[in-house]
Amino acid sequence: MALLHPNSSRILCYEAAHQSDTMDMTPPRELKSLELITRLKRAPSEHKGSAGKVLLVGGAPGMAGALMLSGKAALHLGAGWTILEMLDPTSAHALPEQAELMVRLASFNARVQLETTAPDVIAIGPGLGFSALAKDWLIASLCFPKVPLVIDADALNLIADNPEFLDLLKQRNTAFPGMTVLTPHPGEAAHLLNITAAAIQANRTAALSDLVKLTNSIVVLKGQHTLVASPLHPVEQCSQGNPGMAIGGMGDVLTGTIAALAAQGIRHNLDLWESSCIGIQLHATAADSLVAQQIGPIGLTPSELILEMRNLLNKLL
Ligand SMILES: NC(=O)C1=CN([C@@H]2O[C@H](COP(=O)(O)OP(=O)(O)OC[C@H]3O[C@@H](n4cnc5c(N)ncnc54)[C@H](OP(=O)(O)O)[C@@H]3O)[C@@H](O)[C@H]2O)[C@@H](O)CC1
Numbered sequence: 001m002a003l004l005h006p007n008s009s010r011i012l013c014y015e016a017a018h019q020s021d022t023m024d025m026t027p028p029r030e031l032k033s034l035e036l037i038t039r040l041k042r043a044p045s046e047h048k049g050s051a052g053k054v055l056l057v058g059g060a061p062g063m064a065g066a067l068m069l070s071g072k073a074a075l076h077l078g079a080g081w082t083i084l085e086m087l088d089p090t091s092a093h094a095l096p097e098q099a100e101l102m103v104r105l106a107s108f109n110a111r112v113q114l115e116t117t118a119p120d121v122i123a124i125g126p127g128l129g130f131s132a133l134a135k136d137w138l139i140a141s142l143c144f145p146k147v148p149l150v151i152d153a154d155a156l157n158l159i160a161d162n163p164e165f166l167d168l169l170k171q172r173n174t175a176f177p178g179m180t181v182l183t184p185h186p187g188e189a190a191h192l193l194n195i196t197a198a199a200i201q202a203n204r205t206a207a208l209s210d211l212v213k214l215t216n217s218i219v220v221l222k223g224q225h226t227l228v229a230s231p232l233h234p235v236e237q238c239s240q241g242n243p244g245m246a247i248g249g250m251g252d253v254l255t256g257t258i259a260a261l262a263a264q265g266i267r268h269n270l271d272l273w274e275s276s277c278i279g280i281q282l283h284a285t286a287a288d289s290l291v292a293q294q295i296g297p298i299g300l301t302p303s304e305l306i307l308e309m310r311n312l313l314n315k316l317l
């Protein structure tokens, strides 16, 4: 396939390198993770500490909604506390639309703030932007030890543009394997691999494998039939989902969902791989369920999807 790109020689190499992979490729295994949801069943004595503390970073001016959607997803999917480190001062100072969310104005003390807050899970990227403050929070998140980290949206673009951030990511994965998940859509995946989104879509399995090799992380390649893999897990494919999900904010919701599941997973025996797999499938299955009720595909909103995920999760406990 001829793909126009300023870096076209690199694309030809990429395609040639994957020709044999394409021929030998066995189809990915089907993702079947919803049965793991029973592990989230709560004992009568549980308290909010057992459900975990999620800290979400993003929401620069003009994109506060992205962080709010991640926060609403984390809240409705069961996180014990959901804290938003919002980069937009106006939104951070407004009364939160959802009073349960703890909204803080992000400032240049990311490392200290993380140490003081001691989150169980960090998620960074929705509406983060590319400012110096965004970079400060990304560095602090990458360097914060031991806790599961979800990296999405602009945080992925910052890693693509700054080799020193990719090095930090790799160092993190060496020190704490399996503790970081990346959730690129094809545009972000293309940026990370320095190829076009069309090249990603032409061979999604090979692109995912390259992303895992590049980053040593769990990687979720979003889009129709989302794929997931990690250095320890072969590719699995989600067969649920529909084009009603093609609306801004759907990915932000997935980020908050994975973060909430991982936070509960710490005391409920789910690792970040399992939490990511549940999150992907719950997200897509909820969208199919809404379409079956004629709430979509046209006009299906990320906020409605959050509530449907909550219904499904509680049904499957
Ligand atoms: N309410 C808010 O505040 C919201 C704020 N948001 C925040 O805005 C920031 C920018 O994020 P964004 O997603 O709008 O733009 P961006 O990352 O440049 O990617 C777009 C390009 O990627 C590609 N592409 C994507 N999917 C593809 C697919 N399945 N299959 C193929 N290609 C695909 C596609 O490229 P094309 O095909 O057009 O070449 C498309 O043009 C980010 O921080 C986010 O969190 C949003 O979440 C919305 C709600």
Ligand SMILES: Nc1ncnc2c1ncn2[C@@H]1O[C@H](COP(=O)(O)OP(=O)(O)O)[C@@H](O)[C@H]1O
Pocket (backbone or CB within 6 Å): 153, 184, 185, 222, 223, 224, 225, 226, 240, 241, 242, 243, 244, 245, 246, 247, 248, 249, 250, 251, 252, 253, 254, 283
């Ligand atoms: N046609 C489709 N079929 C299935 N899932 C889709 C489709 N289009 C989008 N999605 C899903 O919707 C979400 C969109 O995420 P993303 O592009 O990051 O949105 P945003 O950045 O606006 O929040 C992903 O989970 C993706 O898999």
